[in-house]
Amino acid sequence: MNGTTSTSQIRPISSCRCGAYEPNPIEVLMHQMLHNGSEYSILMAKRTFRRGQHLYRPGANGKHVYSINRGTFKTYRIGDDGRERILGFHSEGMLLGLDSLAGRQTHCGAIALDTTVICQIPITAIMAAADKSKQLRQRLFEQFDDEIDRLGTRLSLRTLPAPQRFAHFILSIAGNSASVTMPMTNKEISNYLNLVPETVSRLLAKFQQRDWLTIEGREIQILDRAALLTQSAVADAPSEHPKFVGSVVCECSPGP
Numbered sequence: 001m002n003g004t005t006s007t008s009q010i011r012p013i014s015s016c017r018c019g020a021y022e023p024n025p026i027e028v029l030m031h032q033m034l035h036n037g038s039e040y041s042i043l044m045a046k047r048t049f050r051r052g053q054h055l056y057r058p059g060a061n062g063k064h065v066y067s068i069n070r071g072t073f074k075t076y077r078i079g080d081d082g083r084e085r086i087l088g089f090h091s092e093g094m095l096l097g098l099d100s101l102a103g104r105q106t107h108c109g110a111i112a113l114d115t116t117v118i119c120q121i122p123i124t125a126i127m128a129a130a131d132k133s134k135q136l137r138q139r140l141f142e143q144f145d146d147e148i149d150r151l152g153t154r155l156s157l158r159t160l161p162a163p164q165r166f167a168h169f170i171l172s173i174a175g176n177s178a179s180v181t182m183p184m185t186n187k188e189i190s191n192y193l194n195l196v197p198e199t200v201s202r203l204l205a206k207f208q209q210r211d212w213l214t215i216e217g218r219e220i221q222i223l224d225r226a227a228l229l230t231q232s233a234v235a236d237a238p239s240e241h242p243k244f245v246g247s248v249v250c251e252c253s254p255g256p
Contacts, residue, residue, distance in 0.1 A: 027067035049112040057109045062100025064120040071116025086192040113183035166203045167232035181219045
């Protein structure tokens with residue numbers, strides 16, 4: 001595994017989008033148990049990764065769960081045709097490597113999209129702590145439920161027309177913020193949405209022409225959220241807490 005290692009400390013990290021960074025609840029509980037004199041040894045390390053570095057690869061024998069403190073990762077799987085299939089984008093406050101808790105090999109890989117910092121939590125420590133803490137067990141169930149929910153959202157997106165798919169994506173990564181700075185490229189966005197990069201470029205240009213958003217370098221400013229909601233066909237859906245937290249970078253220049 002690549003990356004630099006140092007002792008992990010929980011401290012607020014400002015989000016690149018807005019508001020204060022909130023550590024993942026699993027990480028918080030593990031630190032609390034550590035500092036409250038747990039009966040077992042917990043060694044949680046902080047690691048730093050650069051764009052393009054793997055956190056783990058498909059088929060790895062995972063020994064840790066990873067809490068993202070800063071930056072963005074993409075998870076992917078290699079299809080039968082040998083091509084990369086992007087499964088999701090994961091940023092501050094989210095966990096990676098949950099499938100390792102079942103004692104199985106990782107079903108996907110995770111690659112840093114920008115400078116990232118993670119806290120790695122040993123699976124053995126999580127399992128030992130879960131035996132003693134009902135609260136930790138509940139939090140783990142919630143994390144798995146969130147993963148199932150994200151998978152359902154991804155699958156439902158692929159049934160929508162391209163404009164609806166893309167509008168929903170923009171809103172999901174922006175959350176309640178009026179702007180988002182994005183580390184994924186147009187090619188990566190199109191891969192995730194099952195589109196071609198030219199379609200993503202055309203939709204960016206179209207949404208700009210309609211004054212729904214503007215692009216300044218790598219930052220997207222949302223000008224008309226109501227119009228994007230209508231386009232995404234989720235205007236009447238019940239509001240929920242944004243699943244995506246943090247920053248993302250994209251080659252946001254529309255095509256000619």
